[in-house]
Amino acid sequence: MSPVQSPRPALAHRLRALRETQWPEAGITQAQLAQALGGARPLSISLISSWENTDKPVAPPNRRLEAYATLFATRRSLDGAALRVLPVDQLTDEERARRDELLQELMWLREGGGFVPPGSATDIWTFDADQNITIVCARLPEKYRAHLSYADPDSADFVSLYTYADPDALIELFGHIRSRNPENNVKFCTSDELAADDYTSHLVLLGGVDFNSVTRTVIERVKLPVQQVPRKADAEHGGFLVEENGDSKLFEPKLDSREHLLEDVAHFYRDESPFNRKRTVTVCNGMYGRGTLGAVRALTDVRFRDRNTAYVRERFGDLESFSIISRVPVVGGQGLTPDWTLEENRLHEWPEAAG
Template sequence: MADSGQALAHRLRQLRVQQWPDKRIKQPQLAQALNVSVPLISSWENEANPKVPPVSRLEAYALLFCSHRSLRADDLVPLAEAELTMEESQLRDKLLQELLDLRAAALNHGPSPSSAPAVANPWQFDDGRQVVIVCTRLPDSWLARMPYVDPDDPHHIELYTYADLDSLFELHGHIRAFNPASEIRRHTAKELEPDDLTSHLVLLGGVDWNDLTTDVFQVLDLPVRQINDWESENGPYFSHGDRHFSPTLTDGMLREDVALFYRGPNPYNSRRTLTICNGMYGRGTLGVVRALTDTKFRDRNTEWIHERFGDGEAYALLSKVRVVRGQVITPDWTLDELRLVEWPD
């Protein structure tokens, strides 16, 4: 226990003294930021006779030291969680997990059952290989009405030609953060080269505009089909056997979408993965993306995937994505009422 306690004490002092090479934090500064006494800080850092901080204090440490922006002149002031960038949020989670594991070891509790899951997030590939996000290109009839999409325009903005920009923005940063050694690329389906197809593939958007999603659905023979019947009274839907699952609209406003998450081997290279995030509408796609990126839900959803599908190579989940006042609510896959189809059954 002494060694484990010493490891935690050493790490806490290391954060204070070495986290920012250009600024050495003094104990009174840290004590003020955490709203505790200086002797208490000393007791936590005392390797000869270490005291173990409560979880809430370690959460405060992680929030403080995940961002250089916590330094404000001579003061140390924690940021609000909502102020954190994607990279800062990832570092906060990593620091917290490390400190909680050290705390658990110091208390002889073994590995920490903390906020981070025991299994890797599906967006963590761990092999350093290239990841290619394949997006949908907006139809030419839409682009004709938009500014800055003409490549000859001096103000040309390439991303204006992409659909599902919310999902791309949300996902790109997370994949980069989880896989710092990997090259992360994004393309529309028509821009892909053979080397792209044999990378870790991530498909955003449905079969109506994303040609590659259409091709992959046919190759994989998935039990779930997407029917883009936009002109009929019933509208578009996903089907599973004789069951149909449609979005819910009220007075033309989207209230609930239906979205698919699929993970399996890449059909063009079995040593890489294929992931599909696909809603009937863009907000459904964003919801299923956020299920594994949102800090409030990604860990429990990751754990649910592991418990439900184990080490299965291929699995799929069709779920509801609620929309409240125009805002996407991240689906909690542990709730039975949000899960529509799970495969394998």
């Protein structure tokens, strides 16, 4: 596991990340933040810079952290002519809950919490600087890409991403991990392109055992009471089989009589890597693509990632290994982000609650 960083650099890193990556398209500057936090008496840009300086950080007073939490609790802070901090009594119930979670996190960092190692972190996708991260997808089987000229290397129109399974999950996760780890080398490849040294980096595996051979290899090497039952051509849709205390249960996707997907099943699994105990392996998997995307978005979707991360931290504590199987409802053909704080969305959790 990675060493815990000292608290104030961790807080400085988080404050900068809020400004730069919470709403990256807004391009919030230190000057805009100084104006918003100061209100009628704008703060100096140098003060904001000192709070974000990880080399020689200055911890903001509690009332400024309260303002940070209020501002970044709602996208409505961007409405109007200038960035602004809304009055707390104008926040919706959801925004107030988000504010409380964020304020708790910032105060925790200020008082010495630091970064917890990946697996139970403030942000589970934040890794120590200079550690390589490799996202591994399956290559889409030939029968599914044979008719696509864009997937043919001999075609002038060839685009390599058309040969990837789960490209929507890949795009979602690659962008998020890059934004959280700007100093790290983050790469993605298909399972057949994985180099020897990639195995000993932080591994993030997208997709299941039927297509992704690396997922299959990892699952065979770890102690996890969850197995994926692959889909079959004879209308068997497979599922995730859990075996505990002599009992077994299969969690299956739901389809209607016309084979339209109504609900997928997502599996998120984090553990110490079997190839390098100082690195992690993470599996984001589903029985169909919308399940895999749901497993990813549970911890990247801005509307749900903080509450789901807080749930993981509360539920599993500082455990290195944990697994969550959840529902992914499909509405209008779109998979919805699972909210792990709702009991009905969590189908299975492993291991038992920490402590």
